[in-house]
Amino acid sequence: MAATNSKAIDGLVQGKYRYGFVTDIEQDTIAPGLDEEVIRLISKKKGEPKFLTDWRIKAYHQWLTMTEPNWAHVRYQPIDYQSISYYAAPKNADDGPKSLDEVDPKLLETYEKLGIPLHERARLAGVAVDAVFDSVSVATTFKEKLAGAGVIFCPFSEAVREYPDLVEQYLGSVVPLRDNFFASLNSAVFSDGSFVYVPKGVRCPMELSTYFRINAANTGQFERTLIIADEDSHVSYLEGCTAPMRDENQLHAAVVELIALKNAEIKYSTVQNWYPGNEEGVGGIYNFVTKRGDCRGNNSKISWTQVETGSAITWKYPSCILRGDNSTGEFYSVAVVNNFQQADTGTKMIHIGKNTRSTILSKGISAGHGQNTYRGLVRMMPSAKGARNYTQCDSLLLGDQCGAHTFPYVESRQHTAKVEHEATTSKISEDQLFYCRQRGLSEENAINMIVNGFCREVFKELPMEFAVEAQNLLNVSLEGSVG
Amino acid sequence: MLQIENLHVCVEDQPILNGLSLEINAGQVHAIMGPNGSGKSTLAQVLAGRDDYKVTQGSITFYGKNLLEMQPEERAHLGLFLAFQYPTEIPGVNNAYLLKAALNAQRAARNEQEVDAFEFMNLIKNKMEMMQIPKTFLNRSVNEGFSGGEKKRNEILQMLTLEPSLAILDETDSGLDVDALRIVADGVNNLRSPERSLILVTHYERLLELVVPDFVHVLAGGRIVKSGDRDLARYLDEHGYDWVQTEVSAQ
Numbered sequence: 001m002a003a004t005n006s007k008a009i010d011g012l013v014q015g016k017y018r019y020g021f022v023t024d025i026e027q028d029t030i031a032p033g034l035d036e037e038v039i040r041l042i043s044k045k046k047g048e049p050k051f052l053t054d055w056r057i058k059a060y061h062q063w064l065t066m067t068e069p070n071w072a073h074v075r076y077q078p079i080d081y082q083s084i085s086y087y088a089a090p091k092n093a094d095d096g097p098k099s100l101d102e103v104d105p106k107l108l109e110t111y112e113k114l115g116i117p118l119h120e121r122a123r124l125a126g127v128a129v130d131a132v133f134d135s136v137s138v139a140t141t142f143k144e145k146l147a148g149a150g151v152i153f154c155p156f157s158e159a160v161r162e163y164p165d166l167v168e169q170y171l172g173s174v175v176p177l178r179d180n181f182f183a184s185l186n187s188a189v190f191s192d193g194s195f196v197y198v199p200k201g202v203r204c205p206m207e208l209s210t211y212f213r214i215n216a217a218n219t220g221q222f223e224r225t226l227i228i229a230d231e232d233s234h235v236s237y238l239e240g241c242t243a244p245m246r247d248e249n250q251l252h253a254a255v256v257e258l259i260a261l262k263n264a265e266i267k268y269s270t271v272q273n274w275y276p277g278n279e280e281g282v283g284g285i286y287n288f289v290t291k292r293g294d295c296r297g298n299n300s301k302i303s304w305t306q307v308e309t310g311s312a313i314t315w316k317y318p319s320c321i322l323r324g325d326n327s328t329g330e331f332y333s334v335a336v337v338n339n340f341q342q343a344d345t346g347t348k349m350i351h352i353g354k355n356t357r358s359t360i361l362s363k364g365i366s367a368g369h370g371q372n373t374y375r376g377l378v379r380m381m382p383s384a385k386g387a388r389n390y391t392q393c394d395s396l397l398l399g400d401q402c403g404a405h406t407f408p409y410v411e412s413r414q415h416t417a418k419v420e421h422e423a424t425t426s427k428i429s430e431d432q433l434f435y436c437r438q439r440g441l442s443e444e445n446a447i448n449m450i451v452n453g454f455c456r457e458v459f460k461e462l463p464m465e466f467a468v469e470a471q472n473l474l475n476v477s478l479e480g481s482v483g
Numbered sequence: 484m485l486q487i488e489n490l491h492v493c494v495e496d497q498p499i500l501n502g503l504s505l506e507i508n509a510g511q512v513h514a515i516m517g518p519n520g521s522g523k524s525t526l527a528q529v530l531a532g533r534d535d536y537k538v539t540q541g542s543i544t545f546y547g548k549n550l551l552e553m554q555p556e557e558r559a560h561l562g563l564f565l566a567f568q569y570p571t572e573i574p575g576v577n578n579a580y581l582l583k584a585a586l587n588a589q590r591a592a593r594n595e596q597e598v599d600a601f602e603f604m605n606l607i608k609n610k611m612e613m614m615q616i617p618k619t620f621l622n623r624s625v626n627e628g629f630s631g632g633e634k635k636r637n638e639i640l641q642m643l644t645l646e647p648s649l650a651i652l653d654e655t656d657s658g659l660d661v662d663a664l665r666i667v668a669d670g671v672n673n674l675r676s677p678e679r680s681l682i683l684v685t686h687y688e689r690l691l692e693l694v695v696p697d698f699v700h701v702l703a704g705g706r707i708v709k710s711g712d713r714d715l716a717r718y719l720d721e722h723g724y725d726w727v728q729t730e731v732s733a734q
Contacts, residue, residue, distance in 0.1 A: 435573070440586075440645070441556060442556055443556075445584070445588065449584065450576065453574055453576035453624065
């Protein structure tokens with residue numbers, strides 16, 4: 001198989017991270033380090049009301065009393081939180097662009113490279129894009145069309161200015177400021193993110209989409225997303241992430257809060273492709289993210305779909321609190337690790353309401369020296385009469401240097417609740433590869449086809465245009481992983 | 484078209500084929516028969532390029548090229564097809580998707596225009612009818628949950644679609660009832676042409692009543708010990724393989 005080996009190595013060399021460019025742009029950055037003054041400065045730069053400044057300070061003092069979690073199945077050098085800059089914004093962003101014409105052309109070029117032209121293609125695709133570049137939201141398209149439907153979709157900082165009551169009512173109501181180490185840090189220093197409010201009875205007329213990008217060196221990105229679906233409303237939200245290639249690790253500690261009121265439905269899809277580090281495991285993003293949805297009203301539904309191909313380390317557990325009776329939580333996940341990537345990801349389904357239902361479908365793919373962990377909790381509270389959960393965790397191993405680990409926790413305090421769990425671990429089989437190659441497919445295409453087949457149940461949950469992107473991303477992530 | 488000379492093959496240091504020679508010309512149908520463990524399936528796998536088998540001696544030439552230096556997919560692009568004895572399951576991969584991807588990979592390798600979904604459906608429609616394969620079959624995962632007979636019919640559908648110049652059928656007849664055997668045989672006969680050749684690896688004579696071979700070879704102890712026409716197959720069917728074994732050990 002010598003020929004295949006060299007082909008695979010070629011693939012590895014060519015299959016470099018495609019988004020590893022740096023945009024040379026004047027940045028307004030706060031010097032590295034974190035203390036109360038820095039937080040006040042961030043808050044001031046954003047012109048925030050007092051409640052938010054106070055909230056940040058409270059979170060900061062909370063954070064000081066906490067220690068970094070060490071239970072995840074990941075390893076990394078200690079993070080020096082004083083060497084990180086907690087704010088970086090393109091220079092002219094102080095007063096914020098009023099329209100796309102005012103956005104720095106270099107930024108727009110960056111988004112072109114990423115394949116998200118804000119102007120035309122987005123409109124054709126019918127996707128409204130909110131692009132977050134380092135810490136500041138650059139431009140939000142389609143505001144008018146959405147406004148017609150009464151949907152608010154804007155940068156978080158704008159929501160703080162325009163809709164402070166909504167922000168004050170819901171911020172931290174799902175992920176409290178003392179929730180965990182990284183969530184508290186985020187609450188103290190978060191710089192921007194997206195805000196969505198869908199009013200009663202409104203079905204959001206288009207997919208909402210945010211692209212996050214870390215550009216500046218030595219910055220952390222701490223975005224905050226808050227989505228509120230009022231009674232009888234429906235919204236589908238997509239998020240994509242990339243970062244330049246850098247030798248040092250960069251921290252990304254986001255918080256996402258979803259609130260679904262009575263009969264409301266939120267579908268949240270992520271395609272995460274942060275820079276994973278190089279083939280030796282140098283550099284890459286630490287993706288330490290807290291995502292949680294609250295099915296607050298009866299018959300509400302929250303569905304998480306994630307495709308995690310990037311980051312040096314991924315630590316995230318998009319979860320659902322099933323508070324309303326008959327509410328539904330879903331978690332569909334594909335997590336890929338290659339080279340020296342580590343992922344510890346999964347979900348929590350907290351069943352509180354009667355007849356609540358949850359589905360967990362996790363597909364982990366490990367290649368190279370990658371370590372992939374599924375960690376999930378299903379908790380049936382005493383009030384969760386007739387609740388049901390179905391969990392399926394499948395792991396696929398490519399090669400013999402990688403690892404797959406599964407930690408499913410189940411706590412049931414309600415005897416009428418049902419919990420089902422299935423798990424499989426398999427290796428990509430020589431028989432399958434040979435079969436496909438005998439039919440004329442190259443080894444690489446055969447692997448892609450088999451891996452995509454493995455992920456199909458999750459991909460079909462993604463909105464169409466993302467499903468294709470996810471498939472391509474998966475292929476790029478695994479290039480050169482077998483040979 | 485295909486020349487096998489003095490082929491020696493080991494699996495995990497165990498010799499399986501010991502100096503097998505065979506020449507196949509365009510348009511010919513060769514049946515390879517023999518008792519269990521005589522090396523029939525090994526021959527099929529080595530021809531298709533499975534790398535668990537080590538060729539220690541001998542050569543295989545296909546269209547004048549050294550077959551043993553080629554990757555499995557390169558052999559497929561040259562027109563070599565193997566209908567597997569145990570077709571593998573590929574969960575989540577749609578049957579039609581695999582077949583279309585395979586067809587287009589082969590067409591691309593031969594600098595031919597790739598087919599789109601519409602052309603593909605037109606192309607396979609009649610073939611599916613011939614194999615009595617319902618349309619719903621296409622959307623199922625490759626071989627997943629297929630019965631034994633369905634798997635074999637699916638192999639023949641793939642063969643008919645890919646139109647190989649040399650098709651090797653590895654015990655495609657085993658485990659089929661009479662009706663399924665006839666469907667499979669019809670499919671195989673449909674592919675026969677002056678340019679195409681077939682190798683039928685089989686244990687039983689009954690397939691050869693439906694797909695009549697030009698040559699029948701008996702494999703024993705890793706070599707071809709006897710060759711003849713279809714009458715040899717009939718004789719084997721009546722008398723079994725013991726007499727062959729005796730002849731071989733007498734030599």
